[in-house]
Amino acid sequence: xxxxxxxxxxxxxxxxxxxxxxxxxxxxxxxxxxxxxxxxxxxxxxxxxxxxxxxxxxxxxxxxxxxxxxxxxxxxxxxxxxxxxxxxxxxxxxxxxxxxxxxxxxxxxxxxxxxxxxxxxxxxxxxxxxxxxxxxxxxxxxxxxxxxxxxxxxxxxxxxxxxxxxxxxxxxxxxxxxxxxxxxxxxxxxxxxxxxxxxxxxxxxxxxxxxxxxxxxxxxxxxxxxxxxxxxxxxxxxxxxxxxxxxxxxxxxxxxxxxxxxxxxxxxxxxxxxxxxxxxxxxxxxxxxxxxxxxxxxxxxxxxxxxxxxxxxxxxxxxxxxxxxxxxxxxxxxxxxxxxxxxxxxxxxxxxxxxxxxxxxxxxxxxxxxxxxxxxxxxxxxxxxxxxxxxxxxxxxxxxxxxxxxxxxxxxxxxxxxxxxxxxxxxxxxxxxxxxxxxxxxxxxxxxxxxxxxxxxxxxxxxxxxxxxxxxxxxxxxxxxxxxxxxxxxxxxxxxxxxxxxxxxxxxxxxxxxxxxxxxxxxxxxxxxxxxxxxxxxxxxxxxxxxxxxxxxxxxxxxxxxxxx
Amino acid sequence: xxxxxxxxxxxxxxxxxxxxxxxxxxxxxxxxxxxxxxxxxxxxxxxxxxxxxxxxxxxxxxxxxxxxxxxxxxxxxxxxxxxxxxxxxxxxxxxxxxxxxxxxxxxxxxxxxxxxxxxxxxxxxxxxxxxxxxxxxxxxxxxxxxxxxxxxxxxxxxxxxxxxxxxxxxxxxxxxxxxxxxxxxxxxxxxxxxxxxxxxxxxxxxxxxxx
Numbered sequence: 001x002x003x004x005x006x007x008x009x010x011x012x013x014x015x016x017x018x019x020x021x022x023x024x025x026x027x028x029x030x031x032x033x034x035x036x037x038x039x040x041x042x043x044x045x046x047x048x049x050x051x052x053x054x055x056x057x058x059x060x061x062x063x064x065x066x067x068x069x070x071x072x073x074x075x076x077x078x079x080x081x082x083x084x085x086x087x088x089x090x091x092x093x094x095x096x097x098x099x100x101x102x103x104x105x106x107x108x109x110x111x112x113x114x115x116x117x118x119x120x121x122x123x124x125x126x127x128x129x130x131x132x133x134x135x136x137x138x139x140x141x142x143x144x145x146x147x148x149x150x151x152x153x154x155x156x157x158x159x160x161x162x163x164x165x166x167x168x169x170x171x172x173x174x175x176x177x178x179x180x181x182x183x184x185x186x187x188x189x190x191x192x193x194x195x196x197x198x199x200x201x202x203x204x205x206x207x208x209x210x211x212x213x214x215x216x217x218x219x220x221x222x223x224x225x226x227x228x229x230x231x232x233x234x235x236x237x238x239x240x241x242x243x244x245x246x247x248x249x250x251x252x253x254x255x256x257x258x259x260x261x262x263x264x265x266x267x268x269x270x271x272x273x274x275x276x277x278x279x280x281x282x283x284x285x286x287x288x289x290x291x292x293x294x295x296x297x298x299x300x301x302x303x304x305x306x307x308x309x310x311x312x313x314x315x316x317x318x319x320x321x322x323x324x325x326x327x328x329x330x331x332x333x334x335x336x337x338x339x340x341x342x343x344x345x346x347x348x349x350x351x352x353x354x355x356x357x358x359x360x361x362x363x364x365x366x367x368x369x370x371x372x373x374x375x376x377x378x379x380x381x382x383x384x385x386x387x388x389x390x391x392x393x394x395x396x397x398x399x400x401x402x403x404x405x406x407x408x409x410x411x412x413x414x415x416x417x418x419x420x421x422x423x424x425x426x427x428x429x430x431x432x433x434x435x436x437x438x439x440x441x442x443x444x445x446x447x448x449x450x451x452x453x454x455x456x457x458x459x460x461x462x463x464x465x466x467x468x469x470x471x472x473x474x475x476x477x478x479x480x481x482x483x484x485x486x487x488x489x490x491x492x493x494x495x496x497x498x499x500x501x502x503x504x505x506x507x508x509x510x511x512x513x514x515x516x517x518x519x520x521x522x523x524x525x526x527x528x529x530x531x532x533x534x535x536x537x538x539x540x541x542x543x544x545x546x547x548x549x550x551x552x553x554x555x556x557x558x559x560x561x562x563x564x565x
Numbered sequence: 566x567x568x569x570x571x572x573x574x575x576x577x578x579x580x581x582x583x584x585x586x587x588x589x590x591x592x593x594x595x596x597x598x599x600x601x602x603x604x605x606x607x608x609x610x611x612x613x614x615x616x617x618x619x620x621x622x623x624x625x626x627x628x629x630x631x632x633x634x635x636x637x638x639x640x641x642x643x644x645x646x647x648x649x650x651x652x653x654x655x656x657x658x659x660x661x662x663x664x665x666x667x668x669x670x671x672x673x674x675x676x677x678x679x680x681x682x683x684x685x686x687x688x689x690x691x692x693x694x695x696x697x698x699x700x701x702x703x704x705x706x707x708x709x710x711x712x713x714x715x716x717x718x719x720x721x722x723x724x725x726x727x728x729x730x731x732x733x734x735x736x737x738x739x740x741x742x743x744x745x746x747x748x749x750x751x752x753x754x755x756x757x758x759x760x761x762x763x764x765x766x767x768x769x770x771x772x773x774x775x776x
Contacts, residue, residue, distance in 0.1 A: 013578060013588055014586070014589065014600045015591065016579060016588040016589060016590045016598060016599065016600060016606045017598035017599075017600055018590075018591075018598075029615065029616040029619045029760075030615075030619045032619050032623045032753070033620070033622040033623035033626065036622070036749070037622075037623070040630055043630045043742070
């Protein structure tokens, strides 16, 4: 490379146009790293500010949870993530360590509840379906407390009611839970207003407690006198007017439900307080029956109540005015007597209506006054047989004018209503009396006596036997000889008889002779008749003489006087 | 060789960046214009090192969130996941897509990092007027220039997926904040390598022309 050949070329190169130099105080390009730094810093600051608390939640199992993957969501918004899953030292549970976001700060208070959301498919609703494929997540029900906390006890199932839903909880008591389950719907006028949030067996095992939640504003319709009933399934009624099918909704057919209602005429009752306890009735009819005013009375019976069951009707001439609710046995140790107090529920309104119709009086009758008056007229309860075949009994109310005077004992709790022994009881009693009399008979003694008699009879028979034998041995030969003799005698008698017969023949001839003598035309007879006639004449004249002498006794002395003519 | 200028700048010649007309510059202190098109004339890209440094620093800063933040959010019926670059690579590796994992790792982590390191090396060496392997450094620079755009692979994947996979609740792909940062890193490094004037590598070998 030589410089010389290049030199001329360079001369052809044009000169650049020059200008006085400007000084740049700062290179604008530095803005870029500054901006980048600002962005980085802002991200870092944001990350630092977003850094939430780390909390621990205790669960029974870690089912469906995965460290670094399982989210914690509140209202389906992620507010945290599970960072670590560990088994507790005593291996009884799983400790989940979760990192919460900044948003969760206010949620981490004392009464906040955490629960694992898994797919739940119940008849009424399908929830958490996304967890089937997306994996479970931990749900949060925000508490209202202000006390912060960072260790929580996780629930295994989602709480039925989240705390931020306004409404009221009520407690229902039922004999059995039926087909109810958590989240079973609650209907008010066939409108779903809430759901069951929990069912549990009573601690004493005598029933079930069902907790229900009624959303606001429907909770105000639960009055103090509202009645709740099982709205599960189909209520099919077949009667003279045809078939009637009554249901609440398809959902309730499938998975059961509860309906409630407030009796129309008492709708102005105050709203029930939260956690009020209500009974849960099996059907609407029963429930509405109970919505009527109920008065409880005790009927004390002394007779057997075999065949009387709880639920048996309280009947007033064929009209059901109540039912048996309880049958007890009261043992009186003092006089070793058993009485059976039967508790009945009485719907006085029905009776009141009856009395109103009968007496056509509009004055309000208070139940005690009315009943007292009725009882004074012989109104009593008795046990009657509903069916002789099944032996079903019911309690009948009726008038017994001849019943001994009685009064309702209002002081007892529940009031005691007077009873009369039932016809069945009466019959039974009489039968018992007879049986008792039988029992009183000294059967044993009689038996003994009979035995004795039989024994003596036996002895008698034996002696009779002996006697007979004796007779056989001693008497018969003699008898035989006697008989022979008798036969001889008889033969003699026969000869005698023959002689007698001949004698009789002679006598007959004699008598025939006598007959001839005595015949009417016999001369002896005629003479006799004449003589007798003469005799009667003589007797006549004697009578005349007698009469005359009676009239004239002096003639005996003075002789017969001449007629004073 | 020493004592004589071996390059255009040494001879006071300057090429116009716009119309590439070579012109002579005598007054080094003054601002020169191209006699043909009127563009500013510089012997070397003005503020090359400074600009390159500033862009490089910005790239360094953004490289941190690009790797720490979520690159891609994939939501489907079955899962929802947020992936940073490295977690995505790990996921791909675990699920058996080793090839893709390697490609993503190389394109998204190694190459940007190598680019950053290479540019830093070039800048440092230029500033120190190092005479160390100028050819290798030039080759390195060419490599950086060449490979620069390919490290946008991740961004391409994310943007394509985000645009295509929008099946409502069935599947969604969303670009995370790291995508922006990562894209910024790639773009910044590309700008930085553009700002770098490779002639500077050779300047230490030029005998200083006395003005």
